[in-house]
Amino acid sequence: MPKLREKLQQSxxxxxxxxxxxxxxxxxxxxxxxDNVFLHLHPVRISRxxxxxxxxxxxxxxxxxxxxxxxxxxxxLMFYYRPAAEYAYEDMKYLMNDVAFGPLMRNMHRWAAxxxxxxxxxxMFRVFLTGSxxxxxxxxxxxxxxxxxxxxLLSFTGYLLPWDQLAIWAVTVGTNMAxxxxxxxxxxxxxxxxxMRIDNDVRFVLLxxxxxxxxxxxxxxxxxCIFLPLIAAVFMAVHFWRIxxxxxxxxxxxxxxx
Amino acid sequence: xxxxxxxxxxxxxxPSTSISDNAQSPTVPAVVPPKPTAAKPAVTTGVKKPKxxxxxxNDHGIWRISRRNFFSVAGWAAFFVFLATSTIASxxxxxxxxxxxxxSSFKAGFPDDYIVGEVSEKYKxxxxxxxxxxxxxxxxxxxxxxxxGCTPRWLVPESKFKCPCHGSGFRPSGINFEGPAPRPxxxxxxxxxxxxxxxxxxxxxxKFENGEWIKPDCYxxxx
Numbered sequence: 345m346p347k348l349r350e351k352l353q354q355s356x357x358x359x360x361x362x363x364x365x366x367x368x369x370x371x372x373x374x375x376x377x378x379d380n381v382f383l384h385l386h387p388v389r390i391s392r393x394x395x396x397x398x399x400x401x402x403x404x405x406x407x408x409x410x411x412x413x414x415x416x417x418x419x420x421l422m423f424y425y426r427p428a429a430e431y432a433y434e435d436m437k438y439l440m441n442d443v444a445f446g447p448l449m450r451n452m453h454r455w456a457a458x459x460x461x462x463x464x465x466x467x468m469f470r471v472f473l474t475g476s477x478x479x480x481x482x483x484x485x486x487x488x489x490x491x492x493x494x495x496x497l498l499s500f501t502g503y504l505l506p507w508d509q510l511a512i513w514a515v516t517v518g519t520n521m522a523x524x525x526x527x528x529x530x531x532x533x534x535x536x537x538x539x540m541r542i543d544n545d546v547r548f549v550l551l552x553x554x555x556x557x558x559x560x561x562x563x564x565x566x567x568x569c570i571f572l573p574l575i576a577a578v579f580m581a582v583h584f585w586r587i588x589x590x591x592x593x594x595x596x597x598x599x600x601x602x
Numbered sequence: 603x604x605x606x607x608x609x610x611x612x613x614x615x616x617p618s619t620s621i622s623d624n625a626q627s628p629t630v631p632a633v634v635p636p637k638p639t640a641a642k643p644a645v646t647t648g649v650k651k652p653k654x655x656x657x658x659x660n661d662h663g664i665w666r667i668s669r670r671n672f673f674s675v676a677g678w679a680a681f682f683v684f685l686a687t688s689t690i691a692s693x694x695x696x697x698x699x700x701x702x703x704x705x706s707s708f709k710a711g712f713p714d715d716y717i718v719g720e721v722s723e724k725y726k727x728x729x730x731x732x733x734x735x736x737x738x739x740x741x742x743x744x745x746x747x748x749x750x751g752c753t754p755r756w757l758v759p760e761s762k763f764k765c766p767c768h769g770s771g772f773r774p775s776g777i778n779f780e781g782p783a784p785r786p787x788x789x790x791x792x793x794x795x796x797x798x799x800x801x802x803x804x805x806x807x808x809k810f811e812n813g814e815w816i817k818p819d820c821y822x823x824x825x
Contacts, residue, residue, distance in 0.1 A: 513752050513766075513767055516750070516751050516752060517750040517751060517752065517767060520750045520751040521750075543701070544697065548697065549696050549697060552696075552698055553698065553701050553702075553703055554701065554703060555703065557702070557703065558702070559698065559702075
């Protein structure tokens with residue numbers, strides 16, 4: 345067995361995929377991180393106190409974990425859910441009653457979604473308390489605010505998909521607020537002056553019509569499953585990369601500008 | 603790991619850019635970027651970034667249109683024009699031309715189909731309209747709550763409209779009297795069609811707070 349392992353690790357295929365062995369030297373450990381596409385966003389080394397849970401609460405990491413959980417369970421749910429007004433509610437019922445592990449997947453998705461909003465809030469709260477929004481981390485705070493908005497939008501768009509009375513009227517209420525958008529909503533300040541009507545303002549684009557209907561369901565579905573997660577993933581990559589560039593997780597701000 | 607950045611810093615003798623500021627991760631011992639050599643000719647006016655393949659004083663940048671860089675400028679211009687038009691096209695695509703929604707005006711049957719003193723919910727499901735028959739005529743109420751747009755319910759025993767979302771209440775006239783709704787329900791244009799049926803146009807609304815309920819199209823006289 346050790347011989348086979350040796351042979352495997354010496355093979356061309358293995359060596360072309362894994363460039364570094366497990367030599368326990370600082371250099372080699374750093375190379376393992378740097379040469380890995382998934383890990384290279386992270387710092388090669390962190391200070392001892394960065395692992396102290398009391399400093400960060402681990403909220404950012406938990407949020408990311410929940411995002412991964414949501415992505416996986418969401419993709420699984422997509423196999424059974426059709427975003428058309430005739431089917432959406434029935435498919436949701438089907439998932440909850442007859443699909444094997446359907447309730448587990450849907451409930452995981454639901455609870456992880458609720459939790460993610462909470463952990464994002466706690467993460468921001470912690471960042472505020474520890475002053476981690478201060479230079480040179482101020483840009484990453486802005487990226488974080490964008491991610492908060494994306495999280496809330498993901499939550500809101502997902503809320504419509506069960507297509508029951510609660511979903512439809514909650515989204516009706518939510519999108520009616522878009523009516524009052526300044527300049528871009530037909531009920532908002534300067535909206536009418538700019539020629540906004542019920543059938544050409546920002547709410548109309550969100551709904552794909554003048555009321556919550558089948559086009560709204562499709563729009564929210566595409567936004568929920570494709571558009572918003574993609575944008576969020578890009579912003580997350582920047583967010584994690586910036587942590588490293590701005591002095592690493594936790595700890596005082598480095599003196600980069602002398 | 604920082605090799606890339608260092609080499610970049612080394613080849614850019616211009617005043618340190620933002621790249622070099624951020625590149626210095628505190629965990630890696632900061633390598634002092636090579637100082638711009640004093641022998642380098644001073645950057646002449648109008649030239650911001652020296653290019654590598656040309657002495658800075660001979661480099662006029664890419665935005666001066668000359669015979670040499672005509673295609674470069676034209677190519678970039680075409681690229682940005684393409685980008686702008688495709689953005690506009692994508693945005694325009696999000697505005698549907700055809701709406702698969704109930705039409706704004708509809709015929710609501712003959713006046714004698716209605717019972718005096720009753721609020722008819724016959725057209726609520728399809729058109730979100732209540733038709734109220736009084737002794738001397740009709741008026742049509744929009745079944746859209748003026749708070750946040752839910753559909754209120756007509757409660758016969760209490761003789762009021764009650765919104766299930768946040769509890770706004772309206773009198774049969776449409777006047778709000780409880781809950782968060784800030785103004786009365788809107789009334790809709792009501793008239794007779796050529797064949798004697800009641801014709802309702804939901805696109806034309808009358809707001810009480812603007813004093814529009816006294817307008818003739820707001821009330822259909824019939825007795």
